[in-house]
Each structure stands twice: as structure tokens, then as C-alpha cells.
Amino acid sequence: MSRFSILTFLLLLFLSTEASVHDYRGEHFAAKGNAFVIHGGSEGIYSTTPNSNETSPSASNGDSYIRFDRVTFRRTKEFSNFSSWPIQAVVFEVEDRETIGGSAYGGQRAVCCTGDLAKLGVCAEGQVIYRPSQVNSDWPKVFGVPFETDDEVAVLPTKSIQITKTGMYNLYFIHCDTRLKDLAVEGKTVWKNPSGYLPGRMAPMKIFYQFMSFAFVLLGLFWFYQYVRFWKEVFPLQNCITLVITLGMFEMTLWYFDYAEFSETGIRPTGITIWAVTFGTVKRTVARLIILIVAMGYGVVRPTLGGLTSKVIMLGGTFFVASEVLELVEHVGAISDLSGKAKLFLVLPSAVLDVFFILWIFTSLSATLTKLQARRMMIKLDMYRKFTNALAVAVIVSVGWICYELHFKSNDVYNERWQNAWIIPAFWQVLSYSLLCVICALWAPSQNSTRYAYRGDDGSDEFDRDETTLTLIKPASISAKDVRIVPDARPVQGGNGVSNDDLEEDKRE
Structure with missing residues (x-):
């Protein structure tokens, strides 16, 4: 895979054309x-x-x-x-x-x-x-x-x-x-064009990326201010979110400079375009991996991913390669849109991997929510429910927009609606940014943010197991003589039937 991506990169450098x-x-x-x-x-x-x-x-x-x-x-x-x-x-x-x-x-x-x-x-x-x-x-x-x-x-x-x-x-x-x-x-x-050498369908993107750069700066200021204030309370998941915000700021800024130089000189800066594409692909890959591992409970209800680590890394690496090749071919040196067959060939792998991400994320969220509810971790459960609702809304909106995009392109064979074509790629950037804002609001560093982090006394050992592995050996029955009864180990029941373990969890949260 890596060899193929390197060859594609070199080919694009050789064949890149000059702007318009x-x-x-x-x-x-x-x-x-x-x-x-x-x-x-x-x-x-x-x-x-x-x-x-x-x-x-x-x-x-x-x-x-x-x-x-x-x-x-x-x-x-x-x-x-x-x-x-x-x-x-x-x-x-x-x-x-x-x-x-x-x-x-x-x-x-x-x-x-x-x-x-x-x-x-x-x-x-x-x-x-x-x-x-x-x-x-x-x-x-x-x-x-x-x-x-x-x-x-x-x-x-x-x-x-x-x-x-x-x-x-x-x-x-x-x-x-x-x-x-x-x-x-x-x-x-x-x-x-009157404003420069940008093709008409790309001209609004220069203003759009200028706006998005400013939006990421605002989000970054909020996040880094909270990060500095409560740096002692920061846990690993919040460091990952910091990385995504930083990558997003670089991506938007690079795209703006790419279009600005494109418009002014008439020559597309291949180097800036490649960096913008790469930062964007890394950001999307890291964002998907963060959402997946959060759905699995990593950093919140489990300390490691256990046997799933290699599978998560493999999925992320494959998605990065597929997305990088698609974005390089679509943007580096390109003026006209890709032909339908060429684009389908490159889009299909990324689309399939995205579907796999979505299925795995919601399957993991369902299991995590069930276990949180069973253990009565109410604060974490409430946070995960909000997170699940935000993801569900994002997926529904995405499906609706894909349907609109298909309708738009199927009814615009001759590109007569080119003045509105910029809205399609811009929408995905806005949706991604909105979801990132929701995640930042849920997991913003605060004086109580460590209550969302994993603690060894949560009694969450079963989260560390590989949930995709099925036990095929029937456990042997336990005889009465193998059972040791410890008189003081029985949990104390409160007046409302809640054990002292649950009360301790509520106190901690």
C-alpha cells in the first residue's frame, strides 16, 4: 500500500498542470x-x-x-x-x-x-x-x-x-x-475570471477557507485556554482532541493560501496543495479513530483497547492511504472534475471504509452504553448518550446530503449549476467542524474533567477484554467445595436496595 501511494505521489508531481x-x-x-x-x-x-x-x-x-x-x-x-x-x-x-x-x-x-x-x-x-x-x-x-x-x-x-x-x-x-x-x-x-485565475466554481472556496480558518482559530482559543487553565486535570483523550484541532487549523490555513496563490499567479502551488491534502487526510483519519476508540470506552471506562489495537490501527492506516490517493488525484494539478468512472474507482474504497467505521462505532457505543447503565455510572452514561445523539444526527444529515449531492450531479450533466457547486465540498467541512465543536463541548478540560477519565477503581475490568472474541469452550461447572465464602466480602445494602459499591461510584462521579 505504502509503495503504491509513493508512486502515485511522484506521478502527480510529474503530471501536475498549472492552475487555469x-x-x-x-x-x-x-x-x-x-x-x-x-x-x-x-x-x-x-x-x-x-x-x-x-x-x-x-x-x-x-x-x-x-x-x-x-x-x-x-x-x-x-x-x-x-x-x-x-x-x-x-x-x-x-x-x-x-x-x-x-x-x-x-x-x-x-x-x-x-x-x-x-x-x-x-x-x-x-x-x-x-x-x-x-x-x-x-x-x-x-x-x-x-x-x-x-x-x-x-x-x-x-x-x-x-x-x-x-x-x-x-x-x-x-x-x-x-x-x-x-x-x-x-x-x-x-x-x-475578474477576481483572478481561479476557475469560477472554485472562486468561492477561497473566501470559505478564510472563514473556516477564523472559525478554527476561535475554537482553538477556547480549547487551549481551557487546556492551560486545567492542565493538571487533562487526560489522554483530551490530548487527542487537541491534535485534531491543531491539524484542522493547519489544513484550513494551507487551503486558503493554496487558493490565494492560485488566484493571484495563475499557477497552482503544488507543494502547498500536497501539504493541505495531507494535513486534511491525517485530520480525518485521526478524528475517525478518536471517535471509534471513544465509542469503545478508551480513556473513559477502559485503560487500553486490548487485542483491538492492531485492528484499529490497520483500519486507520487503510483509510489514510485510500483517502490520500483520492484527494491527491482530485486536487493536485487538477482543473476539471474527475470523470465519473475514475472518481467512482477512487471514491468507492473510502466510502466502504467510512461505512465500516460507522458500523463499528455504533456497535461499540451500544455495548459501552449497556455496560455503563448496568454499572450505574450515571455521569459517564449521560455524556455518552449526548455523544451518541450527536453522532446519530451527523450520520442522518450526512446520508441526506449524499442523496442531495447525487440528485444535484445527476441533474447537472453539463455543469450549468457550477456557481453553486462549491457548496457540496464546503458542507462536509462545516459538518466535520460542527461535530468537533460538540466533542470539544463534551470533553472540554475543566476542574472536574478527570471524573470522565478511566480510574482503576471503576471496577471496569471487563472493558479491557476483546469484545469481538467469542469463547468457544464451555466453562466447567464449579463444585460447592471450590467456593470459598468470605463473610465480610458481601456488599452492604442501603435502605433503597443500592449497594455500597454503587454509592461509591456515584460519590466519585
């Missing part, structure tokens, strides 16, 4: 119907801010554009002895997708102009078919360059397309010449 600078490195055209196509990118872009200063060097000068920078097409020498039809760049807003392509006499829809359509005079043979948009007759933008005889290279003219309407824009490189074999594209296009 879409870099083309020898991609080859693929046949789509009667055309040969390369997807050059798709991004949500906000319209140009009025009265923008076009000469300003700042990334936030109010301009919105798509700029073509030395986009070059190369063909092999053996197929360079003829003049070709033009290789065209087609830029269109998603609402105008139906303006691309056409058909003759109601036949099959085609992207390239056929001989029959050329005879009707609606297009030129060998070029992309398109109609002017009803909203703006200047769109879609279509321009191209042909290969002249013996030329191995054709370069698109360097130009900038000004964006005057907010929308999801798509770029495709298309040619219709079947004689062009192994044609490849090189160069880059720069996509810019």
Missing part, C-alpha cells in the same frame, strides 16, 4: 462521429467587470478572457505532403451547445460539414457546423488554421476571447480531415 492555464502536451485527437476531437477545457467564468483596467498587471483587474498562447498542431512527416482542411478551435457557452453540429434532411446529427450539407449552402465542407447563438450572434467563437503542403506544424493565431456573459465555457479542438493521422496538439490556453 490548460497545458496541452502532445494529446492526440479521438474520433467522435464524423469528427476528430480534443477537449481543451471547461470552466465557469464570470463576465468582465465594467470599467476594468485592461492594462493593469494585477490578476484581479476585472478582465475575463480565454487566451490562446502558441497552440500548435503537429503531424508526422509521412502525412505532410498535402494541404489539409482547417483544424479549428470551438469556444461556446454551455447554453449554446445545440448550436454546434447539424444534419442534412433531418438525418443523423454531424459535427463536420458533409458533402450533402455543403450542397445546401449552409456550411463549407470539412469545417465545423455551427449556428449563431440567439443570445449573442458573435458566439460561438470558431477559428482555425490549415496545414499547407509539406508543413509539419500549424499554429493557431494568438488571441484573447473576451467574456461578456457569465457562464460555463467549453473549448474543443476539432478537425474533419481523415487524412491527418497521429495529429497532436501542444501549447496552452489561459482562462481568467
Whole structure:
């Protein structure tokens, strides 16, 4: 597993792209119907801010554009002895997708102009078919360059397309010449929003992570203030919570700087992105492990996990690797969303492990609650009930949000709702933060916090046993002669039928 993750990490470093600078490195055209196509990118872009200063060097000068920078097409020498039809760049807003392509006499829809359509005079043979948009007759933008005889290279003219309407824009490189074999594209296009180089669907995340950084600072101040005040009363579980808060503060801050530099320079800082992803993955892994071991009673009603320690560590390590690979592939150097199949392949392991965590947590909580109630540890029982209720609410809300997310994506095939897409990842961060706040409120250091910690005189020896191990050997019967009666060992009953052991537990709590 570790070797695989290292290889993935190195591969991402090598293949990482530059922010919203879409870099083309020898991609080859693929046949789509009667055309040969390369997807050059798709991004949500906000319209140009009025009265923008076009000469300003700042990334936030109010301009919105798509700029073509030395986009070059190369063909092999053996197929360079003829003049070709033009290789065209087609830029269109998603609402105008139906303006691309056409058909003759109601036949099959085609992207390239056929001989029959050329005879009707609606297009030129060998070029992309398109109609002017009803909203703006200047769109879609279509321009191209042909290969002249013996030329191995054709370069698109360097130009900038000004964006005057907010929308999801798509770029495709298309040619219709079947004689062009192994044609490849090189160069880059720069996509810019008024506020910077962040793609439109990512732009709100910069403000969101700024807000979350401030929220974690507030939570950290509260927690560390309590920690310093009652440091003598701190027990191991509270140290683990301190670690999660610290990791969260680093994660939010790194994400903010990642998006800030992305927006300002147009180059995504690969190093910061990797650190942000790693801190986030470590935080999620540690948080899940803490919730699991708390559900088992560790640090509160049992001193160790016993034989379950190796299983808990194995589950945590597997979840870390699966989540780290998913997050690295999804964020490092990525501009467009992952394809459905690729994302499903990477999301599935993390989702299965999350389900396993949830089942194990609630199974352990049920056993712990039962034992606490049997031993009449009422203060700890009340705390665990609140903890269970908070987890149950979080799980129910998560399931509901997953259903909404599936509905959102299934009804947004063409990313037309891109301006609201940032809410989906932001929700999970808010939910995680809210649950952390509840845990901090329940286990905040205080002058009485040690009453929640494990004490050797709790009489909780059975919590230390491996609860997943079943005893297959029937215990032998005990004969009367093996029983030794100690006259003074019998518990004293109070007037209400409560033993002196229970009264001592209540006093301690």
C-alpha cells in the first residue's frame, strides 16, 4: 500500500498542470462521429467587470478572457505532403451547445460539414457546423488554421476571447480531415475570471477557507485556554482532541493560501496543495479513530483497547492511504472534475471504509452504553448518550446530503449549476467542524474533567477484554467445595436496595 501511494505521489508531481492555464502536451485527437476531437477545457467564468483596467498587471483587474498562447498542431512527416482542411478551435457557452453540429434532411446529427450539407449552402465542407447563438450572434467563437503542403506544424493565431456573459465555457479542438493521422496538439490556453485565475466554481472556496480558518482559530482559543487553565486535570483523550484541532487549523490555513496563490499567479502551488491534502487526510483519519476508540470506552471506562489495537490501527492506516490517493488525484494539478468512472474507482474504497467505521462505532457505543447503565455510572452514561445523539444526527444529515449531492450531479450533466457547486465540498467541512465543536463541548478540560477519565477503581475490568472474541469452550461447572465464602466480602445494602459499591461510584462521579 505504502509503495503504491509513493508512486502515485511522484506521478502527480510529474503530471501536475498549472492552475487555469490548460497545458496541452502532445494529446492526440479521438474520433467522435464524423469528427476528430480534443477537449481543451471547461470552466465557469464570470463576465468582465465594467470599467476594468485592461492594462493593469494585477490578476484581479476585472478582465475575463480565454487566451490562446502558441497552440500548435503537429503531424508526422509521412502525412505532410498535402494541404489539409482547417483544424479549428470551438469556444461556446454551455447554453449554446445545440448550436454546434447539424444534419442534412433531418438525418443523423454531424459535427463536420458533409458533402450533402455543403450542397445546401449552409456550411463549407470539412469545417465545423455551427449556428449563431440567439443570445449573442458573435458566439460561438470558431477559428482555425490549415496545414499547407509539406508543413509539419500549424499554429493557431494568438488571441484573447473576451467574456461578456457569465457562464460555463467549453473549448474543443476539432478537425474533419481523415487524412491527418497521429495529429497532436501542444501549447496552452489561459482562462481568467475578474477576481483572478481561479476557475469560477472554485472562486468561492477561497473566501470559505478564510472563514473556516477564523472559525478554527476561535475554537482553538477556547480549547487551549481551557487546556492551560486545567492542565493538571487533562487526560489522554483530551490530548487527542487537541491534535485534531491543531491539524484542522493547519489544513484550513494551507487551503486558503493554496487558493490565494492560485488566484493571484495563475499557477497552482503544488507543494502547498500536497501539504493541505495531507494535513486534511491525517485530520480525518485521526478524528475517525478518536471517535471509534471513544465509542469503545478508551480513556473513559477502559485503560487500553486490548487485542483491538492492531485492528484499529490497520483500519486507520487503510483509510489514510485510500483517502490520500483520492484527494491527491482530485486536487493536485487538477482543473476539471474527475470523470465519473475514475472518481467512482477512487471514491468507492473510502466510502466502504467510512461505512465500516460507522458500523463499528455504533456497535461499540451500544455495548459501552449497556455496560455503563448496568454499572450505574450515571455521569459517564449521560455524556455518552449526548455523544451518541450527536453522532446519530451527523450520520442522518450526512446520508441526506449524499442523496442531495447525487440528485444535484445527476441533474447537472453539463455543469450549468457550477456557481453553486462549491457548496457540496464546503458542507462536509462545516459538518466535520460542527461535530468537533460538540466533542470539544463534551470533553472540554475543566476542574472536574478527570471524573470522565478511566480510574482503576471503576471496577471496569471487563472493558479491557476483546469484545469481538467469542469463547468457544464451555466453562466447567464449579463444585460447592471450590467456593470459598468470605463473610465480610458481601456488599452492604442501603435502605433503597443500592449497594455500597454503587454509592461509591456515584460519590466519585
